Amino acid sequence: MTAHDIAQDYLKTGRLAALPDGHFIDGKTTQPSNRKMESFDPGRAEAFAEFSLGEETDMDLAIASAETAARHWRQVTPGERCRILNNVARLFRENADRLSVIEVVDSGKTLAEAQGDIQSSARLFEYYAGAADKLDGRSVNLGPAYTAFTVREPVGVTGHIIPWNYPTSTFARGVAPALAAGCSVVAKPAETTPFTALVMAELLCEAGVPAGLVNVVTGLGADIGARMARDPRIKQLTFTGSVSTGINVAQMAAPNVTRLTLELGGKSPLIAFSDADPEKVADGAYWAIFSNSGQICSAGSRLIMHKAIRDDVLAILGERAKSIRTAHGLTAPDMGAINSELHLSRIKAHVEAAKGRGAHLLTGGDVTVDADTGKGWFFQPTVIADLEPDDPAVQEEIFGPVLSVQNFDTEDEAIQLANGTEFGLIASVYTQDVSRAMRVASAMDCGQVSINDYWAGGLELPFGGNKKSGYGREKGWEGLDAYTKVKSITISNAS
Structure with a gap:
């Protein structure tokens, strides 16, 4: 069969x-x-x-x-x-x-x-x-x-x-x-x-x-x-x-x-500089966080963008996130279910706490079901914009389809934000400046860095983390x- x-x-x-x-x-x-x-x-x-x-x-x-x-x-x-x-x-x-x-x-x-x-x-x-x-x-x-x-x-x-x-x-x-x-x-x-x-x-x-x-x-x-x-x-x-x-x-x-x-665990950053193509950044962020409903230790759960491209990227990404069809995995949806009721409750608790702190939700933010059956454990694709470095949505691993957005002005600030959690699994850098890409990659405290493609690499490359991402x-x-x-x-x- x-x-x-x-x-x-x-x-x-x-x-x-x-x-x-x-x-x-x-x-x-x-x-x-x-x-x-x-x-x-x-x-x-x-x-x-x-x-x-x-x-x-x-x-x-x-x-x-x-x-x-x-x-x-x-x-x-x-x-x-x-x-x-x-x-x-x-x-x-x-x-x-x-x-x-x-x-x-x-x-x-x-x-x-x-x-x-x-x-x-x-x-x-x-x-x-x-x-x-x-x-x-x-x-x-x-x-x-x-x-x-x-x-x-x-x-x-x-x-x-x-x-x-x-x-x-x-x-x-x-x-x-x-x-x-x-x-x-x-x-x-x-x-x-x-x-x-x-x-x-x-x-x-x-x-x-x-x-x-x-x-x-x-x-x-x-x-x-x-x-x-x-x-x-x-x-x-x-x-x-x-x-x-x-x-x-x-x-x-x-x-x-x-x-x-x-x-x-991981709280991996996708860092996008002002010379990056907003379409490519939005596409990279989309797959980085919504693949497997965000239930990936190496998910790109933090989008760290230069302020010059912030509006363009979020406009594209927000529309794509809103169009995602969540349904049973055997019915060819864009995004599947959350693995368990317990884990769904954990994701919901993280997002409800962010709402309580007055976070700006660009899209999503709640539990949902398969529209065809009214059943299942699903969470809406969620983008939380303009978060401060110490916000729990930035610091804590949510392990779901929830993207935390941060903004920066300078390269040093971008590096500081990217390294600013207790995790260090992977990172991605979007820029047309090769020298900048290599400087930032070298400065990342993590086990793997990709340039201009979040999921670049493969099983031929070693995978693992630094800090509380393991050893x-x-x-x-x-x-x-x-x-x-x-x-x-x-x-x-x-x-």
Whole structure:
């Protein structure tokens, strides 16, 4: 069945066929637990399935399985790992229609966005397949008395706590490099988006990944996520989520000195100078904040503009924002749903507080529903203009389709505003002056900067933040660093 056929069937029945309802441990789906939790379709605000609520014993079995599998996988030749990971990419593409519809119903995003996520997930496995047989050490010159070299070894069992906003691509960007490096995996998807990780794990085994190498346990973060974070058998823990939860995870992992990659919040700026094209700035800001309903850690949630182009940009952007159609992700809307009722209430609270402070809302500012059904968790595309640097809408991560606008006169002021939060994930600079672009990019305290295109770059580039946006890097060649450890070997040449 095509994605359209699967989508139409779901819209009629409210059910998706053959969803896994147990955990995936040691190469097979376990029997469903008596402890269950409903999974909701954000576009309808209705439950469409149930999944197992894991217990500590489930996580213990998964880690034990991964520990056994890791000992065998590190002996598999790099060339064979390369072949298997390429096979994973092929199977992901062959199953893209089913995966993308599950992603929409699970997360609330649009079908087009979900299809892009599945393709990027396949590409991540392709990219790291190509790295599997190139993880070389180096020769070190210590003079004629010694022969010295380094080797990169897998760290062992890796834990992955997956967020709800990008369940497939975040799963892939951690699992693919871990497997390429020779590690095993235990993954815990978010409780609001459990299903794609389970289906992807099934496909990994179908592609030839040995049983036990990739395990998925569903349930609550406070239960099984915490169990994973505290387990000394986990040698590398990769977490994507909020700052507060990331701090808790780091504290739980600290007694075991577990290696950590933390990809946390963001309040990323799009900086537009007076020579920038207002149409391009408005277009960049539109996609930066309204993609995935603004539920992106790297969303361009702050538009920092020179006062000379402020009116032109906001006129264009305001009209485009007002024309956005929000509806169920399977009906080809411009923008999909908010992932959960709880998160929708958080976005609403942020905007209501801004209204209470007398903020100037250019457009949007309230909860809404799918106009065709009267259902769902949606928030209007919102632009809040002319905010002061210390305003909470500037300082706090709202994680929704809410853009905060700031104005500046000088380059130094723009840099100060851009760096003026506790986050440092990404930034974008719009200007025709190359020298200025490079000066500002150099001054940004963040992990990634793009010029004249907010979403420039790709999975070949390292991604991660500074300050409270976290530490460590994912994607790119640097994404392998978390899953390998370097050993130095020296041989005496003395006779």
